[in-house]
Amino acid sequence: MVKADQIVCKYIHLNIQGIEYRVFYEEAGTGIPIIAQHSGGGDGLEWHFMLNNPEITSRYRIIAPCLPYHGYSLPPESEEWWKQEYRLKKSFFMEFELALSHALGLDRPVYIGCYVGGNLGLDLAFDYPDEFRAVIGVGAALSSGQPTLDTFYHPNVSNHYRMVNSFYFCAPLTPEKYRREIAWCCMQCAAPTTKGDLYYYFYEHDLRGKAQFIDTSKCAVYLLTGDYDPTISVEDTLIMANQIEGSKFTEMKGLSHSSMAENPPVFTKYLMPILDEIANQPTKK
Amino acid sequence: MAIIEPIEGKYIYITIQGIEYRIYCEQSGSGIPLICQHSAGSNVLEWRHMLIDPEITSKYHVIAADLPFHGRSIPPEGISWWKQEYKLTKSFFMDFQVELSRALGLQRPVYIGTANGGFLALNLALNHPDDFRAVIGVEAAENAGPATMDIFYHPQISNDFKRGTAMGFSAPANPEKYRRAISWVAMLSAPPVTKGDMNYYFIEHDMTGKCPQIDTTKCAVYLLTGEYDPTSTVEDTKELAKKIKGSKFYEMKGMSHSGMAENPELFKKYLMPILNEIANQTKTV
Numbered sequence: 001m002v003k004a005d006q007i008v009c010k011y012i013h014l015n016i017q018g019i020e021y022r023v024f025y026e027e028a029g030t031g032i033p034i035i036a037q038h039s040g041g042g043d044g045l046e047w048h049f050m051l052n053n054p055e056i057t058s059r060y061r062i063i064a065p066c067l068p069y070h071g072y073s074l075p076p077e078s079e080e081w082w083k084q085e086y087r088l089k090k091s092f093f094m095e096f097e098l099a100l101s102h103a104l105g106l107d108r109p110v111y112i113g114c115y116v117g118g119n120l121g122l123d124l125a126f127d128y129p130d131e132f133r134a135v136i137g138v139g140a141a142l143s144s145g146q147p148t149l150d151t152f153y154h155p156n157v158s159n160h161y162r163m164v165n166s167f168y169f170c171a172p173l174t175p176e177k178y179r180r181e182i183a184w185c186c187m188q189c190a191a192p193t194t195k196g197d198l199y200y201y202f203y204e205h206d207l208r209g210k211a212q213f214i215d216t217s218k219c220a221v222y223l224l225t226g227d228y229d230p231t232i233s234v235e236d237t238l239i240m241a242n243q244i245e246g247s248k249f250t251e252m253k254g255l256s257h258s259s260m261a262e263n264p265p266v267f268t269k270y271l272m273p274i275l276d277e278i279a280n281q282p283t284k285k
Numbered sequence: 286m287a288i289i290e291p292i293e294g295k296y297i298y299i300t301i302q303g304i305e306y307r308i309y310c311e312q313s314g315s316g317i318p319l320i321c322q323h324s325a326g327s328n329v330l331e332w333r334h335m336l337i338d339p340e341i342t343s344k345y346h347v348i349a350a351d352l353p354f355h356g357r358s359i360p361p362e363g364i365s366w367w368k369q370e371y372k373l374t375k376s377f378f379m380d381f382q383v384e385l386s387r388a389l390g391l392q393r394p395v396y397i398g399t400a401n402g403g404f405l406a407l408n409l410a411l412n413h414p415d416d417f418r419a420v421i422g423v424e425a426a427e428n429a430g431p432a433t434m435d436i437f438y439h440p441q442i443s444n445d446f447k448r449g450t451a452m453g454f455s456a457p458a459n460p461e462k463y464r465r466a467i468s469w470v471a472m473l474s475a476p477p478v479t480k481g482d483m484n485y486y487f488i489e490h491d492m493t494g495k496c497p498q499i500d501t502t503k504c505a506v507y508l509l510t511g512e513y514d515p516t517s518t519v520e521d522t523k524e525l526a527k528k529i530k531g532s533k534f535y536e537m538k539g540m541s542h543s544g545m546a547e548n549p550e551l552f553k554k555y556l557m558p559i560l561n562e563i564a565n566q567t568k569t570v
Contacts, residue, residue: 002297002388009294009311009357012287026294045357048296071473072330072357074466082465103287155443159476180367184360187475191445 007051011072014099017092019079023100024072025065029057032133032279033109035097036064037117039258040088040201041152041162041194043071045185046114049264055272059279063109065100067093069193086196090204093120098131110278112136114260115231116197119144119205122221122240126210129219134278136222136271138259139229141236142243143206152195162186162194169257171228182261207240216246220281222274223247226255248274292336296357299384302377304364308385309357310350314342317418317567318394319560320382321349322402324543325373325486326437326447326479328356330470331399334549340557344564348394350385352378354478371481375489378405383416395563399423399543400516401482404490406506407525411495414504419563421507421556424514424542426521427528428491437480447471447479456513456541459548467546492525501531505566507559508532511540533559 007028014023026044028051036047044064051062066073067088075081097120101109111132113121121135151157163183170179214221221244225237234251241249252259252270259267294311311329313336321332329349336347351358352373360366382405386394396417398405406422436442451471455464499506506529510522519536526534537544537555544552 002299002390004298005296005307007296009309011290011292013290014287022290024294045359072328074330075469077462077466080461155445156441158440158442159444160440163475176365177362181359181362184475188356188473190469190472191443191448 005052006057007048012100012103014096014103016095016099019076021068021076022074023065023068025063025100026051027061027063028052029059029061031059031061033061033063033101033104033106035100035106035109035111036062037097037111037113037120038064038066038070039114039118040116040197041070041186041189042114043185043188045071046182046258046261050260053264053268055268056275060110060275063100063104063106067096069196070189086192088116088197088200090123090200093200094123094127097124098128101131108133110134110136112138114138114258116201119201122207122211122214123205125214125216125219125221126207129215132219133281134220134222136224136274138224139226139232139237139257140223140240141232142208142211142240144202144232146202149195149198149202152198153192159187159189159191162189166258169230170262171226171254171256173254174256174262178262178264182258185261211240211243212245214244214247216244220278221247223249224252224259224270225249226252226257226259228254228256231257290337291342292333297388299381299388301353301380301384304361306353306358306361308350308353310348310385310389311336312346312348313337314345314347316344316346317564318386318389318391319345319347320386320391320394320396321347322382322396322398322405323349323352323355324398324400324402325482326355326474327470328473330356330473331467331543331546333546335545338553340553341560345395345560346391348385348389348391352381354481355474371477372484373401373482375408375485378485379408379412382409383413386416393418395419395421397421397423399545401486403517404429404486407492407496407499408490410499410501410504410506411492414500417504418567419505419507421509421559423509423544424511424517424522425508425525426517427493427496427525429487429516432483432487434480434483434487437483438477444472444474444476447474451543454515454542455547456511456539458539459541463547463549467543470546496525496528497530499529499532501529505563506532508534509537509544509555509559510534511537511542511544513539513541516542
């Protein structure tokens with residue numbers, strides 16, 4: 001028998017805002033469902049260590065999709081998508097997670113996301129607390145300012161730029177093989193995608209004045225931020241955590257921007273107590 | 286119920302030339318095994334139409350794998366791969382097919398490949414006639430002549446260049462949705478990959494003087510070339526076909542460089558008679 005991961009990959013057709021998308025996802029494990037959302041310009045590959053961790057898959061069913069326009073989820077075949085600039089909208093992003101959860105028949109899954117996906121965790125807790133039992137926001141903040149996005153998409157800028165970015169975003173003690181792998185995966189996104197994703201990140205995600213209305217008795221909120229992250233600081237996340245009553249924030253020592261992929265053993269150390277706590281909560285309907 | 290396609294994607298571990306690789310492999314259907322090899326700087330998405338075509342999957346077990354460093358087959362974890370330039374060699378490319386077939390327990394599969402993969406078909410027929418019952422070379426030629434490859438990998442050239450190239454290679458009557466999709470897929474490779482693949486295409490692939498040694502009674506050889514392909518012309522493939530006794534060549538009218546993805550319906554018109562012929566021969570053996 002050939003040695004193989006337990007991960008199974010599928011293509012599912014999801015209708016989101018009236019358009020059908022062919023969505024790729026990776027799946028492993030059984031138990032409480034978790035949707036694991038990749039970051040801006042990322043791919044479900046970011047979560048492969050979690051998908052391959054028996055300590056997690058023995059109790060959790062992990063689903064790691066590629067957003068449309070990312071990885072193996074191509075742009076929609078029915079649309080003339082090339083006639084407009086790619087932009088990730090908050091409403092689309094949220095409805096994508098709902099459509100995926102509903103299509104797979106998941107019962108109030110846990111949501112975990114990193115950066116672009118981490119911020120979405122908070123938007124989901126605010127807008128759809130009945131759809132998710134808990135959200136885990138990795139590297140999340142109230143808002144991220146409104147910088148120029150033009151450097152992320154230019155014909156004279158190779159995808160190598162992304163490699164270098166992600167390379168230097170890694171914490172100093174990141175094992176080199178993981179640092180190199182993250183940087184490699186960053187290079188594999190289509191040229192317009194990162195810029196389009198950052199539209200959500202920088203322009204549409206803004207929980208200032210709203211975070212205090214998140215009801216963690218309906219949808220638990222966990223926050224994890226690496227102490228070396230140059231994009232979202234521990235202080236940024238703390239400010240938000242202080243506004244969300246009942247949220248739980250953990251600083252991840254020695255980690256940075258892509259913690260689940262840059263140092264899986266250390267990330268798992270911070271993640272497991274959260275997953276244990278969620279698993280031990282009585283199931284609410 | 287949401288539509289979930291019959292394709293199943295798995296990660297399998299294959300050792301090639303002493304190094305273990307985590308290989309992403311999609312499979313569907315049952316019957317005669319058919320390995321589908323993507324082209325340079327690409328991935329399995331090129332073959333998505335064939336993987337879900339019931340006319341093919343009812344008779345064929347269709348297998349499409351990402352080569353290492355392509356798509357979801359990320360670089361191997363066990364070596365410091367970043368310390369050397371990525372280069373696809375002929376021996377590695379052939380060994381990959383043989384090891385993939387062995388790992389999956391396939392019985393003398395049919396091999397189909399396009400462009401880079403199309404060239405490889407001839408090397409497999411020459412060097413591994415006992416491992417494959419037939420090869421189908423799409424856009425194949427004896428050699429492609431040496432060329433400078435520097436434009437394929439440069440920090441000031443965005444992956445948008447690959448999209449532009451793929452758009453330009455596409456045949457005039459291709460449906461725009463497919464032309465746009467295949468061009469999108471061309472952007473999904475890491476910057477060093479296309480250039481590295483071209484090492485095989487331009488430098489190592491050379492069938493000059495070797496074609497007469499191919500024994501088509503052991504391994505049948507089919508050749509398909511699109512009339513609009515600017516890389517391997519119909520004349521190039523005709524020359525090649527003349528030198529391989531028993532080979533069968535068909536010009537694909539209206540097609541160009543990436544037939545199975547750029548115009549899947551038309552491609553199928555040319556492919557099905559070949560697949561039917563192979564299936565009928567298998568019955569009589």
